[in-house]
Structures are given as structure tokens and as C-alpha cells.
Amino acid sequence: MKKPVVILATALSTVALAGVVGIGVASADPTTSPSPGASASATPGATAKPDKAGKHAKGDLTRRALHGEVTLGGKKHKVVDFQRGTVSSVSATAISVESKDGYSATYVVDAKTKVRQAKEQAAIGDVKKGDKVRVVAVKDGSTVTATRIADRTK
Numbered sequence: 001m002k003k004p005v006v007i008l009a010t011a012l013s014t015v016a017l018a019g020v021v022g023i024g025v026a027s028a029d030p031t032t033s034p035s036p037g038a039s040a041s042a043t044p045g046a047t048a049k050p051d052k053a054g055k056h057a058k059g060d061l062t063r064r065a066l067h068g069e070v071t072l073g074g075k076k077h078k079v080v081d082f083q084r085g086t087v088s089s090v091s092a093t094a095i096s097v098e099s100k101d102g103y104s105a106t107y108v109v110d111a112k113t114k115v116r117q118a119k120e121q122a123a124i125g126d127v128k129k130g131d132k133v134r135v136v137a138v139k140d141g142s143t144v145t146a147t148r149i150a151d152r153t154k
Helices: 003-021
Strands: 067-072 078-090 094-098 104-108 114-117 120-122 132-140 143-151
Touching (some): 078 104, 094 132, 104 132, 104 143
Parallel strands (some): 114 143
Antiparallel strands (some): 067 078, 078 094, 078 132, 094 104, 132 143
16 A cells, blocks of 8 residues: 555544543534534554553643544444543433533434443433543534443542
């Protein structure tokens, strides 16, 4: 493969991985839209390699991303949103999260939503306002449904 193609493939894989792994979420709230000048660009070599202990460096994209959206290919394209932030409200059917940059989004919670606390299976009722969470959601039209919620509060 030619070097530019390899760099592009690596950059695209990194962006897709960030969405699939489940870091935070953009464009989830239909009332919020990105600014007209907002854009994303991949920087060659932006992926961090694990150190000897298997941990990623501070510059790792998946550890720094606050929110975003990725379109996954396949037989049917799938839009995956992710967000990392603080719970501003939570109920049995929805969760609202605000990121450090002020971005806020609300996600539908249903019976298929998987919730984890301290790496253990939990229920949406265990998540409280003020908890720090990571949300991964699937977008279908204007509906954004959480597939995973990881409560990172210690």
C-alpha cells in the first residue's frame, strides 16, 4: 500500500475505534447543533501506542475525547454518538449529560441499554445526578438511544 493510503486508513480506524469503544457523544440532542466552522481532521501519527505496562499515553484520542459522532460502514450504515461528562438529569427512560466544554445532550434509555458501575453490571436507577459517565448511543433520525452507559464515579 502507498504511504498516504496507510496513514488515511490508520486515522479513519482511530476515529471509528473512538466511537465504537464508547467515549462520550455529539449531535445527540436535536436542539443542539455543531457550530458552522466546526470540523474534524485526522493527524497522521495521532494514535498512541501502549507503553510496556499496556497502558496508553496521555495523548491517546480515546482518553481525551469529550463527545463526537462516527458513521460506521457495512451493509447498513450506522451512526454512533459518544459523550463523556457529568449527569445533569436521569430517569428510567432518559439521561442528560454535560461535557466539560459545555456541550449537553439527552439520550433515550430503554431495556437494551447496558449500564455499568465500577466495571459491574448495574441499572439506570443506580446512576445519579452528578455522576461522571461515558455514553455510547446509536442515532436513528432524530432519536439517539443509549446502548451503553459507564458510570465512572468513584
